[in-house]
Amino acid sequence: MVQRLERAGLRSEILPTAGHPAVYGEWLQAGADRPTVLVYGHYDVQPPEPLELWHNPPFEPAIQDGRITARGVSDDKAPLLLTVQVFGAYLQTLGRLPVNLKVLFEGEEEVGSAHLPALVREQAARLQADMAISADGGMWSADFPSLTVSGRGLTALEFSVHGPASDLHSGRHGGALHNPLHALAAIIASLHDAQGRVAVEGFYDGIAPLSEEYRAGLRTLPFSDEEYLKFTGAAATYGEAGYSTLERQWNRPTVEVNGMWGGYTGEGSKTVLPAQAHAKLTCRLVPGQEPRRIRRLLEDHLRRATPPGVRLEFAPGEHAARAYQLPEGHPARRATLQVLQDVYGQVPLEVGMGGSIPILETFQEVLGVDTVLFSFAVGDENIHAPNEFFRVNRLYEGQHAWVRLLWALGEGLPPQQGEAHG
């Protein structure tokens, strides 16, 4: 990354952290009258497993039918790489950028950016900027340009249920000791009620109801449950009673089990009463929910839900981010909408995001800047799953849009041609 940034014409260096290092780059010769823009992205990727479901090896990219398939190509390598190509193109053609540029590419986004807040605090003076733009994020649909105006927060929790000291024969002992798998199932089942609501006490406290105006706006978006089910292959939508699919994705919090395991999971049969069972949970959060408070409520619930005869143990580690909301008056909001309209010839939609980008909160708290998400990934590109892909045409559209956005931020927008809505 450092070499790529240097080749593009930025001064660059590695910023060590207690985990994977971050990469910093800068070009600050646009002049004091030009804004300073901090560009964010991440070079790390999710684990590629399960490997057997990939059509090509996950780290040997294949191009077919206008798609590049590889782990990380959509989240976040291609969206990040195209920004570097734009910086280089400016510096190699005009010999300058329209703005003062700072770049921060991290290596721990997929594990909750655990060490980045400390780094940003340590480097706060150097990272000072007028606004942040993220190459991570992703558009809602391949058919409609969009600006993401909200994202859900996150808290994560891994725990184990311990029963006997070692695995026992389930014929000999079954029925006489609590099976940690039974206990785990009961605990997980207790997290939701029959209406799909989270049953953790206090979980929904402090969340403002959705306005009728907002909900009406959502209903005008080009989205149908039918198409969504076709895309995901699920048999039916399912979730918190009283909310639409988009509301459930963007505006309502969740408790989600990401992994659960215990006992014998290989081929054939093994009649074991296992010593342990495990689960990994994440909560998606909305404005009004403080991640640490939610984690504490969840821990309390899990303790109360643990039946006699087994013991609960929480894995160490925090992984938390508040929900995100792009302010109406953000300095890049109007420019972003205009550039998308110019590149795509369509009025962009303003949409929510179910996922989380923890670093946005740190930029807000430490640097005092809000972040615009300006990624050319799309929500259907199998991120975090086998056969992650990125559309080749979006490499070009993304470069085009970033060239225009930096220009608009530095040189100003041309006279306004239309108004974004959605």
Next chain:
Amino acid sequence: MVQRLERAGLRSEILPTAGHPAVYGEWLQAGADRPTVLVYGHYDVQPPEPLELWHNPPFEPAIQDGRITARGVSDDKAPLLLTVQVFGAYLQTLGRLPVNLKVLFEGEEEVGSAHLPALVREQAARLQADMAISADGGMWSADFPSLTVSGRGLTALEFSVHGPASDLHSGRHGGALHNPLHALAAIIASLHDAQGRVAVEGFYDGIAPLSEEYRAGLRTLPFSDEEYLKFTGAAATYGEAGYSTLERQWNRPTVEVNGMWGGYTGEGSKTVLPAQAHAKLTCRLVPGQEPRRIRRLLEDHLRRATPPGVRLEFAPGEHAARAYQLPEGHPARRATLQVLQDVYGQVPLEVGMGGSIPILETFQEVLGVDTVLFSFAVGDENIHAPNEFFRVNRLYEGQHAWVRLLWALGEGLPPQQGEAHG
């Protein structure tokens, strides 16, 4: 196995099946006035996983503190091997055995003896015997000789819960589709009620209540919950309300989850809403429960418990055995009790067994003989678990006892010296 039996002096051959072959051996020159005894055992073992919990490699036996540690040493390699040593000792010293002997060692006991019933039917004429004695089974305690007079039956069922067509990002989609892990947890949790009873409709139908006399007998056995918890390392006993630990282990049926898995189970975090979740179940059965009927009841329950938005799928395969009860008048019952008393100098206990030996049912149905369990394994030897072991002294005690038992069955018991009880 064939070579070992031939070296001992038996005529031996491999009997192929559609799965792992069985091994047959015979020595039939004791004379028509002597009984024919069919000896059963199995050479296959459980999978050794999880490997990291073994103190020595599971297939490189280690001897320490009077114990041999290796996968399969207790279930059923040592108990089987010592019978072959006894056959050889008779033939090499006296030149004869006290009984006509047939030996059947199978290779699929740990996967439910799937192909053995067909083999026994096919070879029924050749396997004809007056009684069967099993080298598989195991004694209840290292401190008290015992005869096992009952065993629970078995039925097994593996199933999957399918949601979206592939793994999805849990941030983007969480809350809008049913997570197969949530559905699986709810399904598993529905199998038991809050009193630890199996909640499958009709599950307990046809089971006779335990007699007060039987229950009183159990209470006289040298067993305490406190010692049991010390041995297993569990925090508390737990099971069907209204029954003692031994009743729960020996006389009450169960539904047990042996394995459960789905989503991301590696190190760290992966925010996935998985496409599938899986579970392996076994039921332990008691007299009055027909395995195929119980499996059907369980399937019906699972179907009813499956929430909308996911799809249930049963894995192929049956794995079933009825519960076992040693008849009072079995021709080897009195001899067995006497031999144990002579070898150990203690009146043997009559005990139940929580586990299942599916072949006992086949011997009853096809050959018309009941089986005495005469194994020198003990219930605390970590069978089906890491660090399975066998006590070295029991190799000698077992050989001693088998020599005496075959003698008693062929030559008759000496005048009775005592009466077994317990």
